[in-house]
Amino acid sequence: MSEEHLAVDSACPPMKDGEVRLYGMRFCPFTQRVRIVLNAKNIPHNVVNINLKNQPEWYFKIHPDGKVPALDTGNEVVLESLDIADFLDEKFPDPPLYPNDxxxxxxxxxxxxxxxxxxxxxxxxxxxxxxxxxxxxxxxxxxxxxxxxxxxxxxxxxxxxxxxxxxxxxxxxxxxxxxxxxxxxxxxxxxxxxxxxxxxxxxxxxxxxxxxxxxxxxxxxxxxxxxxxxxxxxxxxxxx
Structure with a gap:
């Protein structure tokens, strides 16, 4: 997890091949939702925190509204905490977080x-x-x-x-x-x-x-x- 919340003058950290990256904010409950699901599924990931009062310009290319969370797999970006949670449950099915029934x-x-x-x-x-x-x-x-x-x-x-x-x-x-x-x-x-x-x-x-x-x-x-x-x-x- 990035220690500081990146602001307007911050550069976007380069992504590594195969990286699962969560853009979030430490105190955001919607970000916390996704962090918990990532933890529950033991998915290796990195968290990049965003200053929501002074977002970096490059972040608006990831989320047009500058909000968090946003999940970047390198191949696609998923927005909204519930959509991200369901995406993770489908893409990483073990362990399943919904009942089989x-x-x-x-x-x-x-x-x-x-x-x-x-x-x-x-x-x-x-x-x-x-x-x-x-x-x-x-x-x-x-x-x-x-x-x-x-x-x-x-x-x-x-x-x-x-x-x-x-x-x-x-x-x-x-x-x-x-x-x-x-x-x-x-x-x-x-x-x-x-x-x-x-x-x-x-x-x-x-x-x-x-x-x-x-x-x-x-x-x-x-x-x-x-x-x-x-x-x-x-x-x-x-x-x-």
């Missing part, structure tokens, strides 16, 4: 789509887009999770993927990691409702110990420090 695979994809509500609500809370008390955002985050609690309880397994995490687990993790950040940004404490979400609380604890996930985790304090500076003119991407 077509109906179960379809159900996992349905829940990935439903999780978009949590992603959107959490994003609004992290950036306080509506200038509201954090409690107002938490309602929109927690309500959709009731269906996920019921689903995992019904499956009767540690992870949505069974005894081991699958694609749905990995896609969800970055937002679980950030669950306490919106409250901390408003100098409040957030305690996940264990009595209402006992299965998801156990799931979260188990996910923290998964090797593919552990390597990508950022502390609560660092998330808060980054986001407090991100709205400024020159946010700090490095040295955090």
């Amino acid at each position: 077509p109906e179960l695979k379809s159900r996992d994809k349905e829940f990935i789509k439903k999780f978009g509500k949590v992603v959107g609500a959490t994003s609004r809370a992290l950036h306080n887009t509506d200038n509201l008390p954090v409690e107002e955002y938490l309602k929109d985050i927690l309500e959709p999770l009731e269906e996920f609690e019921a689903e995992l309880t019904n499956r009767g397994t540690t992870f949505f993927g069974g005894d081991n995490p699958g694609m749905l687990d990995y896609i969800m993790w970055p937002w679980s990691e950030r669950s306490k950040v919106p409250s901390a940004l408003q100098d409040k404490e957030f305690h996940f409702q264990k009595e209402k979400f006992p299965t998801l609380v156990a799931w979260r604890d188990a996910m923290k110990d998964v090797n593919a996930v552990r390597d990508t985790i950022t502390s609560l304090e660092t998330h808060v420090k980054f986001l407090k500076g991100y709205s400024g003119a020159n946010p700090e991407f490095d040295n955090l």
